Amino acid sequence: MRPIKTTASLLALGAALTACATTPTGGGSALITPGATVSGALEAGDLVMAEDNSLYDLYRMNGVANRRYAVTMRSDAFDTFLVVGTPSAGGGVDVLVTDDDGAGEGLNSRAEFVAPGGPLEIHANALSEGMSGAYTLSVEDLGEAPPLSPPGSLVPGAETAGELAETDDADANGVRFDAYAVRLSAGQRIEVTMRSDAFDTVVQIGSGTGYGWRGLKADDDGLGEGTNSRLRFTAPTDGVYEIRAQAFSGNGTGAYTLGLTDRGPPPPPPPPTPISVGEAVQGELTADSPVNADDIPYHAYLLSAEAGQRLMLTLGAEDFDTVVYVYRAGEADGEPLALDDDSGAGPLDSRLVWTVPQTGRYEVRAAAFSEGGQGAYDLAVTQMGPPPAARPLPADRRVSDALQEGDGTGDNGGWSDLWSFEANAGERLRLTASSDAFDTTLLVAGADGEGMGEPIAGNDDEAGGGGSTNSRFTWIVPETGRYVAAVSSFGGQGGGAYEMAIESLPPAPPLRPLDVPGAVNGVLQEGDATADDDSLYDGYRVRLEAGERVVISMSSGDFDTFLMVLRGEGDALEALASDDDGAGEGTDSRLNFTAPASGDYEIRANALTAGETGAYTLRVDPRPADPEPGSIIIGSTVRGVLEEGDGLADDATHFDAYRFRARAGDRLRISMVSAEFDAFLLLLGVDAEGRPGELLVSDDDSYGDTNARIDYDIPADGLYEVRANAYARDTGGAYVLTLERRPENEPAASAPAGE
Template identity: 30%
Template sequence: MVSPASNRQRWIGAGAVIAVLACALPAAAFAQTAVKVGDRVSGEITSRSRINYNDGSRSDVYALALKKDDTIALRAEGALCARLVVLEQGAVLGDSGRNQDECEDEAPARLSFRAPADGRYEVAVSGFGPRDFGPYRLQVERTEAYRGGPLRAGAEISDVLAGGGNRYTLEVAELARYVLDMTSTEFDSVLALEGPGVELEDDDGGGGYNARITALLEPGSYTVKARSLEDAATGGFNLAVASRPLPEGVELRNEGALELDGAALTGSLAGGEREYTLRLDARRLVTLDLASEDFDTSLVIAGQGTRLRDYYSGGDMDARIVAVLEPGDYAVRAGSSDSDGMGLYTLQASSAPVPAGTGYGVLRLGKASAATLPPGGKDRYRLSVPRGGSYRIAATSPSLDVMVDVIRDGEVVASDDDSGGDMNALAEVELEAGEYELVVSSWNTEAGRYEITASRGR
């Protein structure tokens, strides 16, 4: 997600910042004030401060002597909407990256960095334009940064982002649900997790511009990658690892045969889909339910010339498929609606005899078919179109808000909800000669009687 300019930083390249300072008056004309770790100094940007001839802004520059691997947190606040830049021998080491729009919330400028070597560093405090003047307070503090070693459940570390991002090893000792949180007030966090059967990434899942990954992890070693959405960004951040044990008595089943006994199995998702097999010995009315508290679900069943997908028919962003299926083998796939969901889910399947009057089979042109739609169900008809032309597919009901889809080779070629008046569906569509599938469903997933007709258009 790209951060809006109105409430998030825009990072500028190192070359641009160097150009900004290079356009200032000669350094000899402005003595630098030395600061040290622990100092809190006050200053003011005025018309006498050194000028940047590129944009007219003014700057105060401080000299800061550091040892290799010293980790420093800078903070500037006050009436001046400040921007902070740190340089080492003329090269930009860090930039607070704020834009002027952020001045409205009066948030202080923050910048954390790690000294790559012993030496003298320059800290520049500036405004954003030729009319940005005012007092400020600059605070220089040492901060503890992570010194290495693997992460484990319960770890909470602070670190400074290096160019290209940081990498950590996560050691997982037991099967559990893990939550990784990366938070920062200095840049837009991005977090990635890679390991056995897992490849996940998140930008804003932790709220605001913070990253969060939730995944069920098997024992083993994983790689955690922390970076910013903007490649040039740097700054301080926190990384926390928490684990949540599986509920008592839960055993995971991420594949295998799916029984039609109504019993719920528990599986885990870490992106992608989990596939199960389902076998029918006779024509049955089958109900599949997929539910999760961790992600929005997607449910697919495919086989014997049928392929059905559902997202929300089970309510509360859970999936349900109710359909009459012919004998044979089917693949049932459990996934998330946005393809990268992660967490636990439950899946259950049951079957019943096909009720009399259930909509199913062949629909002939010009002949109406009446049926009863089961709760959450989707009735399916085969329609043969002898020649191309204009056709009308109408579905009417005295009680249901009916919908109709016209499908060919797995692709929806027409869909309608209320064009037939009241809550009735009418799809008027140009069709080529061939075989089609008509799907009748209810917008509110309720059960009820309906009638469907296919005819030549006028």
């Protein structure tokens, strides 16, 4: 499921779209008009989303200001995703609305919005990388949107009391808000605080007014008080800005206060502290540290370096997420020459390998990743040796060598050997590196002169039979040419003798057709296809329709079975599901699988480990429909029993479903208690066609070790489904389920799914 988009994540998505649209890959654009339906196809050569490498087609239309439109995208071939926005000055798109499955039809999307007037961009997108195929796109004119109320006024130093109500204006995504106008000067720094005891607050600031408003920055809980917000903002230009007070859930109501403070000009930062190549320093970011225009704290260091020097800058901290930047001295207000966020040894650490472009002075910044990051840090600037030069692999593509003094230095700061080789498009290669002296890391990259370009594939410790110090991966060559294999030690630590080999693997045999329902008796034997871990498998092709539910089972008395379901071809082949012993019988496997899109799927009847062979039986059967859900009303308790024949989730656990009607703002508590199994609760929406929809919230043990409880504030009038589920497969028994209203003064204890 694609993560739920909050206001803040939509702003981030807009930035990502702006970045990707400036350098699109392939494709073009087409015009579409309201009332029209067009047919298209996502295929190789189309535009590519920078954030997830998914394909999209670009459509343009002219929107009439203050008119509401609906864009619907349907496909039987893939899961659709829509983005609608306006062209930005930077060459990208400012997002108005996104949608994954708003059409309520599983894989289809529907986005409703109000046009600000002028040109619009519609991105007909696949939900994820590797998806392609035919689709239809239609645009409807839904008529004039209701006028928005004029914004109130807010001045620095003032605090305003307000109330979100069901009658308030709603934005293009249907989120209610109160608007306040404030006039700011370029460079003016303000702080907006929003507090409420009635709902979880979100405060935003943007430019423009009405339906033409564009969010610039948002905050959910910057005050660190759970439900209250603090937004710090520096105005980029003179003008009137609009502050919007909202609820995190989108439809929360109740009283709030909104305060605005002029923070004044920032104090001048201290001059950078000198640092030399080969020096390590310690520092601490505090509330008094200088901040950049985004209020992110940093410390600046002045570094003198010579052209061609190859340096490693490492920044480590335990209390905050680090970022290390390099600027030309005196130009730190512009774009950095280089930066790194998380390539360091720890999850919060940074490591930047940088070659000095010309002799001079540079500013190095030790910074936090986000506003409010504070704590002690270590910063070091290290002179690195020259990068390794690639040597040609012998004809048999096998080599015995050693990482040792005199080798070139890799980007991880340790010794590295590069080996160049020629390969043809479509070749299936297995690359291995093994050593008893050090923990190996193996990468393959395109050749860049005598060195290596950007890594294409790699591995640290997947080689079977050699323990965790050996590396192995299987790679399909994308195009004919020269490539480089790089052998180094994990983390740049250690060296010694190693062996490296590249083997050509035979192409996998063609997939054998299998019907639903269907069964086959097979034998794993030498000559069958091999997986990346050297285990054998037979591949079967099954045609499934979108939403089709099947049970796949594999049994053998000769070896431990392993099942996989995959989709796609070549580098786009994606594993969707796998199982080792879901049949609960030691060596047998069972998968419950629901097809996300119509098309062909690959089922691999696999051995769990390398070297295992023997006879097996593989079955694919339709999964029976779940029983019709029961009903429950708010304020009631039901007693039930989980048993064979109940609903079956994708993880093979059983559940009973109950539906109830609720109104926006209902503050609910759902409890599930059992002395016979570990309870698990889920709450879902129900779409207009009566089908279970989006997962809203779930819980395992908030009501004790084996009991579950959900607190949830209903966002909109409608039908909802609660599932009384077992946490583990093959468990069940008696339970008690209670649906009741939560006391008015008690906040929700559960977080929505996806947070």
